[in-house]
Amino acid sequence: MADEFPDASREQWQRLVEGVLHKAGTALPGTPAEETLSTTLQDGIATRPLYTAQDSSAEPGYPGFPPFTRAGRPEGTARAGWDVRQRHARPDPKRTNEAVLTDLENGVTSLWLLVGGTGLPVSGIPAALEGVYLDLAPVVLDAGAEFDAAARELLRLYGTRGVPAHSALGNLGADPLGLAVRTGQHSALDTRSAEAAELAALCHREYPGLRALTVDALPYHGAGASTAQELGCSLATGVAYLRTLTAAGLTVDAACAQLEFRYAATADQFLTIAKLRAARRLWARVAEASGAAPAAGAQRQHAVTSPVMMTRRDPWVNMLRTTVACVAAGVGGADTVTVLPFDDALGLPDDFARRIARNTSSILMEESHLARVIDPAGGSWYVERLTDELAHAAWSWFQEIERAGGQAAALRSGLIAERLSATWEERSADLAHRREPITGVSEFPNLAEQSVEREAAPEPAGILTSEGGGLPTVRRDDAFEALRARSDARLAATGSRPRAFLAALGPAAAHTGRASFAANLFQAGGIETVQDPVTVDAESAAEAFRRSGATVAVLCSSDKLYAEQAADVAAALVSAGALRVFLAGRPGDEQRETYLRAGVDEFVFAGGDAVAVLASVLDRMGVA
Numbered sequence: 170m171a172d173e174f175p176d177a178s179r180e181q182w183q184r185l186v187e188g189v190l191h192k193a194g195t196a197l198p199g200t201p202a203e204e205t206l207s208t209t210l211q212d213g214i215a216t217r218p219l220y221t222a223q224d225s226s227a228e229p230g231y232p233g234f235p236p237f238t239r240a241g242r243p244e245g246t247a248r249a250g251w252d253v254r255q256r257h258a259r260p261d262p263k264r265t266n267e268a269v270l271t272d273l274e275n276g277v278t279s280l281w282l283l284v285g286g287t288g289l290p291v292s293g294i295p296a297a298l299e300g301v302y303l304d305l306a307p308v309v310l311d312a313g314a315e316f317d318a319a320a321r322e323l324l325r326l327y328g329t330r331g332v333p334a335h336s337a338l339g340n341l342g343a344d345p346l347g348l349a350v351r352t353g354q355h356s357a358l359d360t361r362s363a364e365a366a367e368l369a370a371l372c373h374r375e376y377p378g379l380r381a382l383t384v385d386a387l388p389y390h391g392a393g394a395s396t397a398q399e400l401g402c403s404l405a406t407g408v409a410y411l412r413t414l415t416a417a418g419l420t421v422d423a424a425c426a427q428l429e430f431r432y433a434a435t436a437d438q439f440l441t442i443a444k445l446r447a448a449r450r451l452w453a454r455v456a457e458a459s460g461a462a463p464a465a466g467a468q469r470q471h472a473v474t475s476p477v478m479m480t481r482r483d484p485w486v487n488m489l490r491t492t493v494a495c496v497a498a499g500v501g502g503a504d505t506v507t508v509l510p511f512d513d514a515l516g517l518p519d520d521f522a523r524r525i526a527r528n529t530s531s532i533l534m535e536e537s538h539l540a541r542v543i544d545p546a547g548g549s550w551y552v553e554r555l556t557d558e559l560a561h562a563a564w565s566w567f568q569e570i571e572r573a574g575g576q577a578a579a580l581r582s583g584l585i586a587e588r589l590s591a592t593w594e595e596r597s598a599d600l601a602h603r604r605e606p607i608t609g610v611s612e613f614p615n616l617a618e619q620s621v622e623r624e625a626a627p628e629p630a631g632i633l634t635s636e637g638g639g640l641p642t643v644r645r646d647d648a649f650e651a652l653r654a655r656s657d658a659r660l661a662a663t664g665s666r667p668r669a670f671l672a673a674l675g676p677a678a679a680h681t682g683r684a685s686f687a688a689n690l691f692q693a694g695g696i697e698t699v700q701d702p703v704t705v706d707a708e709s710a711a712e713a714f715r716r717s718g719a720t721v722a723v724l725c726s727s728d729k730l731y732a733e734q735a736a737d738v739a740a741a742l743v744s745a746g747a748l749r750v751f752l753a754g755r756p757g758d759e760q761r762e763t764y765l766r767a768g769v770d771e772f773v774f775a776g777g778d779a780v781a782v783l784a785s786v787l788d789r790m791g792v793a
Contacts, residue, residue, distance in 0.1 A: 250530075270301070280309065281507060304332050320368050349639075350640050355581055363554050384431065386430070401569075411428075429469045433503075479509065484515060485609075487512075499539050515616070566588075670700075674735075725753045
């Protein structure tokens, strides 16, 4: 049927869209429609509303062949799906063993153990892995400063259990630079790098299926890094390890084979897909420049659903976030995927949370057949272009790190911390203004929700917060969580939360939109909203305010009714004792001055700084 119609050109599309934008009053003078409708991302990248063959980027090659953009192996994950890796952090070896066996019996295919410190003791590794077929289930260690002792204990266990050397699978988890990132302690970096090189040489000689080092990009992501910054830091770390391993006597090909890269997968599915594809392309370029054989440049990837995106309030929504992130990781071609349990931000997950986490991958592979297609996003002009732009942005940041002397030097000088801090500051502004909404936190909060309590999660060996000198750990919900915590403290001390009265003027059609907006806004800060259904004039509004028990008030109605009643109602609310009067909306300058003279203190509207408004309200209410 399409043959009967002439092809539409890009210019025709632009003219038609510009006409629609002009009618809607959203067109920007002299700006093409594509730019008006573009979305600005971090790293100087913008996504446009239309992509065509004209936007095709560099040739991505074939799956399993350089530059490995489309997959690290010819079959991708289409033969057996991705490796489902569950994370275990309980300090009790017996309880860890129970959880491990349950996971392996129900779909998990490899294990990720957090060892050392206040977590699982190194000596508890054998008990934690009791009954596990170590020649079938790969084990990945994450032992912080105790990585050498943990690795030796696992290798000893392989010997005790009679596991053939060629059947030992997984990763010993050495990551000296990652440890320095988390702790800020660089003095032992050379010693730890030498220990990591010894483990790599040992694996190369005796355990061909075992890798020794992890290039963990999660600490950078967890400190607020953009996608390109996360990629660039991982490249610089990988290059540093190549230098260490080749200096210790390994060939470049052997050194590449000892590395596994760990990345965060977020609920921004297309950005995650592009990130994993770009990561393989970038590492293939590094391997090529280092003199490795073409096949050695295939990056081994472990994707973990982002801890930064997980929320502590309404944690059930995390199931949706991790599902989208898992889809993105699988489509992006990750070899291994870890779905963090929905209660991960609250402490140690319970059995139900672990079950949901492992079943996420199982359902996507076995019921949705997501792993049956090699590089499902390949050929999409949007994804290919985004992959290309992200790769260039990450390469630029990687080169800057190298010019600064490499990853270790850039960490010591504060270059990386400074850049990541600036990036997070910009993103924090988007979160505060709710340009990046958080469902259940900054949008649609539920003050009546039952809190979810979990056992406190231990810190692995050598893993400290920013108080220890390393990069900080951030979460998207940090600012709103602080506000909600103040409200919780008031509730615990007095039996009630701080309250705001919604003076909804006129019929429902006039006030419902702004009343809903105001309720959503104030509840995001833990402030309970009270609305009287019969507020018809200034006198009734003042009386309803007195009955409400609130200390601040918000006018909610249409611009027309504001012009008729807002000044009188605001003055009446002030007389009734309102500490602060808000108006939901963004009036013109003349009306604004009128309302301010009548007693309105502030205006709340979409795009405003919600965190600043809510913090000032709690301050005015005397909420500590």
